[in-house]
Amino acid sequence: MDSGFLELTQLLPRWVDLENVVRGEVEARYILKRAADHLANLGSGGDSGAEETGYLVGALVDRNWERIHTGHFSQVPLATRKIYAIACCFKIFFRLLESTSPAQKDACSEILDEAQLLGCMDDWCELKVALIDYLDKGGAVSSNSAPLPTLEPLTRVTSNCDIPQLDAPSLEEFQTKCFEAGQPTLLLNTIQHWPALRKWLDLNYLLQVAGNRTVPIEIGSNYASDEWSQQLVKIRDFLSRQFGKEPSKAGQNIEYLAQHELFSQIPALKEDISIPDYCTISNKDTPEAVDIKAWLGPAGTVSPMHYDPKHNLLCQVFGSKRIILAAPADTDNLYPHDSEFLANTARIDAAQLDPETYPLVAKVKFYQLLLQPGDCLYMPPKWWHYVRSEAPSFSVSFWWE
Incomplete structure (x- = not known):
C-alpha cells in the first residue's frame, strides 16, 4: 500500500x-x-x-x-x-x-x-x-496516445456584424447598454488575459490535462436531426478522431463536446480561464452561481436555432463561429418544435431558409456576425441563436440569472 x-x-x-x-x-x-x-x-x-x-x-x-x-x-x-x-x-x-x-x-x-x-x-x-x-499518474493509457497538432492562431478578418460592438466595456457600460437594454452585443478585448487563448491551441496540452476523462460526446452535427446520438468517450479518443494528424476517414461522423460542465470535472482547465465580471450583474439581490459550459469540436458543428432561458456570454478561445440571431418577439415566426425536449429549438434551418415550407420566416429580422478568437457574444435570455463552427473551435459559455 x-x-x-x-x-x-x-x-x-x-x-x-x-x-x-x-x-x-x-x-x-x-x-x-x-x-x-x-x-x-x-x-x-x-x-x-x-x-x-x-x-x-x-x-x-x-x-x-x-x-x-x-x-x-x-x-x-x-x-x-x-x-x-x-x-x-x-x-x-x-x-x-x-x-x-x-x-x-x-x-x-x-x-x-x-x-x-x-x-x-x-x-x-x-x-x-x-x-x-x-x-x-501512471494510468494504463495516460502516455500511449499519438501526438496531436498545435493549431495555428487564426488571422482576424473583417466581417459584417449586425449588432453593436463594444471594446472592453466597463461594468457600468455593459449594464446600461447590454444587460438592462436587452441588447445582444459583440464584446471585444475582454478575455485577452486568459491563458487558455494561448495554451489550448496546443492540443497536446488538452490531451495531457484532460485526455483520461470520460465525457458525453454528441455524434452528428446537429442535435435536432434524426441521426444525432450521444456516447460517453475518453477525451483522448475524441481529440484523436476529430483533430488527429491522420487524414479523416471519408464519412466519419462529426463529434461535438457540447454544453458540458468540463471545468467542474477538470479543475486544472478552469485555471486557464476566469468568470468575466459582467456575469456578476443581476436583477436579484444575491446573484446565483454561474453555469460554465464547454463547446469543443471540429469545423462544421452546428447548434440549430434555439434559445436559452438565462443570460449568456459566449467566449471564443480558438477557431471561429458563424452566428445568426433573432429576437424573442419572432418566436412564433421561427416554428418551434412541439415536443417538450425541443420546445426551445426552431424547426427552420437558419442558414438555409425555406420560405415555402415555413412562410412566416419572411417576417423575421435576422442578425449575423462572426465570433473570432478573443471575442465574447452577450445574448439576453430567450434570444434565438444559430451557431456553426467555421474552423476547429473551443468556446466557453457563461450562463447566469
Whole structure:
C-alpha cells in the first residue's frame, strides 16, 4: 500500500460528515458507515472485511445508478446523486486496496467520471481533485496516445456584424447598454488575459490535462436531426478522431463536446480561464452561481436555432463561429418544435431558409456576425441563436440569472 494512497484516505469524509447525506436512507446509512469506519482504521485493523465491505459499496453504487436512471434526470433527488457520488469514491478506494496497478487506476478513473457526470460531488471537491491527480499518474493509457497538432492562431478578418460592438466595456457600460437594454452585443478585448487563448491551441496540452476523462460526446452535427446520438468517450479518443494528424476517414461522423460542465470535472482547465465580471450583474439581490459550459469540436458543428432561458456570454478561445440571431418577439415566426425536449429549438434551418415550407420566416429580422478568437457574444435570455463552427473551435459559455 503506497504512501500516496494512505494520504488520500485522509481526505475521505468520516461518518459524522455523512450522516446528513444519508438521513432516511437505511441501506446507504449502513453501508457507508461500514465503509467509512473501515477506511478510517486502515492503519490499525488491516484489511479484514475489506472484500465484503467493498462488495456492499459496489451494490450501493449499482442501486443508486438505477434510481438516477429512473425517470427524468432533473427529478432525481439531490441526496440520491450525493449518495451515488460518495459511494463511487468509496468503491474506488476498495478497488485500490486490491491493486494500484495502471490498469486498476484507469478503471477507477472511469468510476470517478461516472461519479461526476451523474452524481453530485460539490461537498467533496478536495477529494475529487486529489483522486484525479493520483489516478492520472501512471494510468494504463495516460502516455500511449499519438501526438496531436498545435493549431495555428487564426488571422482576424473583417466581417459584417449586425449588432453593436463594444471594446472592453466597463461594468457600468455593459449594464446600461447590454444587460438592462436587452441588447445582444459583440464584446471585444475582454478575455485577452486568459491563458487558455494561448495554451489550448496546443492540443497536446488538452490531451495531457484532460485526455483520461470520460465525457458525453454528441455524434452528428446537429442535435435536432434524426441521426444525432450521444456516447460517453475518453477525451483522448475524441481529440484523436476529430483533430488527429491522420487524414479523416471519408464519412466519419462529426463529434461535438457540447454544453458540458468540463471545468467542474477538470479543475486544472478552469485555471486557464476566469468568470468575466459582467456575469456578476443581476436583477436579484444575491446573484446565483454561474453555469460554465464547454463547446469543443471540429469545423462544421452546428447548434440549430434555439434559445436559452438565462443570460449568456459566449467566449471564443480558438477557431471561429458563424452566428445568426433573432429576437424573442419572432418566436412564433421561427416554428418551434412541439415536443417538450425541443420546445426551445426552431424547426427552420437558419442558414438555409425555406420560405415555402415555413412562410412566416419572411417576417423575421435576422442578425449575423462572426465570433473570432478573443471575442465574447452577450445574448439576453430567450434570444434565438444559430451557431456553426467555421474552423476547429473551443468556446466557453457563461450562463447566469
